[in-house]
Amino acid sequence: MKRPTSQDVALLAGVSRAVVSAILNRTPGIRVSPEKRQAVMDAIAQLGYRVDAQARGMRTGRSRTIAAYGNLDNPMFLQVLQGAQQTCMQAGYHLLLYGKGGHPGEKEELLALYQERRIDGLLTKDATGFADEAFAAMVHEAGLPFVSVEGYPESEQVQSVLMDYGESIRMALDYMWRQTGLSPIYIAAYESDTVKWGDRHRLEAYERWMAEHGSPPRIFRLNVAEPEALRELLAELPGPAAVLCNWFAASNMVYRAAAGLGLAVGRDLFIMSADNTAQANRYMVPSLSSIEVPYVKMGAAAAERVIRLAEGKEPEDVPAKIWIPPQLAPGESV
Amino acid sequence: MKRPTSQDVALLAGVSRAVVSAILNRTPGIRVSPEKRQAVMDAIAQLGYRVDAQARGMRTGRSRTIAAYGNLDNPMFLQVLQGAQQTCMQAGYHLLLYGKGGHPGEKEELLALYQERRIDGLLTKDATGFADEAFAAMVHEAGLPFVSVEGYPESEQVQSVLMDYGESIRMALDYMWRQTGLSPIYIAAYESDTVKWGDRHRLEAYERWMAEHGSPPRIFRLNVAEPEALRELLAELPGPAAVLCNWFAASNMVYRAAAGLGLAVGRDLFIMSADNTAQANRYMVPSLSSIEVPYVKMGAAAAERVIRLAEGKEPEDVPAKIWIPPQLAPGESV
DNA sequence: CTGTTAGCGCGTTCAC
DNA sequence: GTGAACGCGCTAACAG
16 A cells, blocks of 8 residues: 555546645645645545655655754753744644764754755854854854854854843842851852853853942852862851852762751752752752753744744844743742 | 745756756656756756755655654753754754644644645654553554654553653662662652553663662652651651652652751752752752653664655664663762 | 666645 | 746666
8 A cells, every 4th residue: 555645536536636735735825625735634634645745845845844053961952942942833844853973073064954855954052152254154144043042142143042141140049048047159160261251241240249249249250170279268257147059060079068968948048049050959958049040942933933034934133042031930948 | 036846956057947946856767968967956056046945845845844742841852852953953854843732632633634635644742651542552553753762661552652660760779889888779769649651660670770780679659749757757867868759840859858957958868859850950950860761862873763664765674662761970979 | 887867755836 | 827947966777
């Protein structure tokens, strides 16, 4: 038993293939009598007919497929994928998955997909503040619709979906203030020496908030490779104290140092993280309060934008940046 | 500037399209002179030609694409995807992603993809021990190559990639014994009342190990909704004690209970988890020793099998089950 | 042995 | 509402 084609449907319904196509695609400007339309629908149901996406794609030059590229080691990427996949399905698109593997020319190969698989758009999950203008230019040049999640925050040429990191810090500080009445110190963990986009905004927001509340800012830069420094810092703090960490890794180090010093988190020491990148906040003992980056929503927003771009439905004057607000995730640590 | 086609390549190289195709596909039985071959390769490079996957797929009836289906809320699925994506790329295949969304007929729609997008195979990440024979039968009936990760452990009709849960328990017990000289009690956390395949094997392995070591088994069933019970249990244990948990959730509850009782994990109480499903073991304070399920490898193995099946390269007599060994992941809790 | 010609696969689109 | 051309690569049959 062969796979049914539109020809089979047409024969069974007593019409031409063109009509089948027109009905399935709601081709504007076609007029089909209700009887014929019904006959076609019946034939489709009876035969279990499905259009061959490859044949359709060959004719139209599009594939109803978008590519997602990101780091498959990073659990955040999964959330982005979740949001993207949902919106894609709803729009009748399919998601092709590509993982960062560490090859140099890897990302450029995504462009080849544009030719080879006729992908209709590209969505990347980049590191916060990441920007590769050369790549973006190539993509633009090729005419491939492209949206980055968390990348290119300062490039107006590239579409991206971002979260307001400054706002996340204000939200965290307001929450800690309400809960404890303390002005938190700020611990910023870094893996490298350069201060990236997100951290710059977080730091500025912290400084501004402290200024507005008449407290002197207390900022502590923490090298993730040197956890001992933290022990000294915490030992000198007058308790009870409150600390806000820029990143889960810092919070985790604070938990360890607190354990070593016999400080009880949530009582002697209040901790909050400005993120939940390891997806482990709720498993910490006690659970870690934080601000969450709503990656599922960001993935959904990015996919939606990519699809609109692919379909040419996006007006020219829409802003290049889509901002998604941060979310408070209370735990037991504050 | 139009996208180059094989026609363009053929013209530039002074040959027919058939030759271009033969060279690209190493068609067996077709011999091309080195000069022509080189001319074609040059033309391809010069034009930046790429075959149109949709046109090729339409002709061959295949798409060099496989579908991955699983729960996008589950970080383990990401690891499976990572392994699958890598092997797919290496074999020249592409991965289409589908997330479990909760719709009833959802999985059956994957079969429609077989018709619509001509996918060459299907890979699912199922819950441990899961089996849906009706679905498997439909897939088999349709002739779609199918491999499950962690599902269908007892169905010889379905291909699956599994880990030996009994072995993971033995590995954990041996390790704890070496490190502490203690015979651990066993805490099994459950969300529902039925004991699933994996947990049955774990339990049996625990009982056998204890018998072999001449210790009476001490098994504690823990309802995840009633953490108080744990507190009583731990309070009565003669310290130092060792506990082996079937699942991360149980370990996490033990950490909490221990904190409440003032017991120091890693000193008064040794804990080990038979899994790392939340990917949070290393963030626990102290870090949680565990046995890991090598999901990346399992995803890779599954993809490899699917591709071999799709290409008809799999001999008939290969066993339906692929077993991947568990891995010890030492931490600070034992 | 090397290479060509012609037809096919299947849905879309445009002139009639 | 129809007929016929078209998109692009593959492959069987065939020719030099």
